[in-house]
Amino acid sequence: MTKITVFIVEDDPMVLDVNKNFLSKLTGFELIGESQSGENAFKQISRKKPDLVLLDMYLPDISGIDLFLKLRNERIPCDVIMITAARDAKTVQEVIRMGAVDYLVKPFRFERFEKALQNYYQVSKKISSASTLAQEDIDQLLGNENEQITSLPKGLNDITMKQILDGLVEVDGSITSEQLAQNVGMARVTVRKYLDFLANNGKVQIDLKYGSVGRPTKYYSIK
Known part of the structure; x- marks a missing residue:
């Protein structure tokens, strides 16, 4: 999967720098533009067509909602994550x-x-790698799964699980447990234990690849 292109709309220079710094720490994303006003942002987004727009609500010329509406009315193919101090229920709705x-x-x-950008990355990866989606795939993308991992069994912990998931997200395709263990700096047996748990809970897909001799090799990827 190619990098997700991002455009930031933020009128506060300090906040803009913070958002750019945060984005630079994440793999799989590329900043292709920025703007401190709504009208200028609309022109640039229309031309550059980023995958994702990080959008502030309060802009000096038009509101973030007005810009959002213009993007939708013009059918510009981009997704939006709103980043704002506005927290009133009407605006959120x-x-x-x-x-x-x-x-x-x-x-x-x-x-x-x-978390916001990694969730978006996983959804984009899922959609871009499939020509059609089953109902369970759509449920997963929309967060409507009936079965969620609410707690980890004894011997597994949240911090290690996050490292394993982050390692899988960074991979463009599938990876073996040995390769993943090397990437995240853990023992193979530890990585296998977490991967097996994720596979049993439907979060990870396992593909078998056969060589000329011996047992098939397991390759893991985020569903």
């Missing part, structure tokens, strides 16, 4: 109805920013 993929309330920590 309106943005959700317009189709924002996430909503970050300022000020926010890097971890929340990272």
Whole structure:
């Protein structure tokens, strides 16, 4: 999967720098433009057509919602994550109805920013790699799965699980447990234990690849 192109719309130079710094820490994303006003942003986005727009609500000329509406009315193919201090229920509801993929309330920590973009990356990867989607795939993309991993069994912990998942997300395609263990700096037996748990819970896909001799090799990828 190629890098996800990102355009940032933010009128505060300090916040703009923070968002750019946060984005630079993530793999799989490329910043292709920025703007501090709505009208200028609309012109650039129309021309550059980024995959994702990080959009502030309060701009000096038009509101973030007005810009969002213009993008939708012109059918410009981009997704939007709203990044704003606005937290009133009416505004949040309106943005959700317009189709924002996430909503970050300022000020926010890097971890929340990272979560929003990694979730978007996984959804984009899933859609771009498939010509058709089954109902269970759509449920997963929309967060409507009936079975969620609510707690980890004894012997597994959240921090290691996050490292394993981050390692899988960074891979363009599938990877063996040995390769993943080397990438994340863990023992192979530890990585295999987490991968087996994820596979049993439907979060990871296993593909068998056969060589000329011996047993097939397991390759893992995020569903």
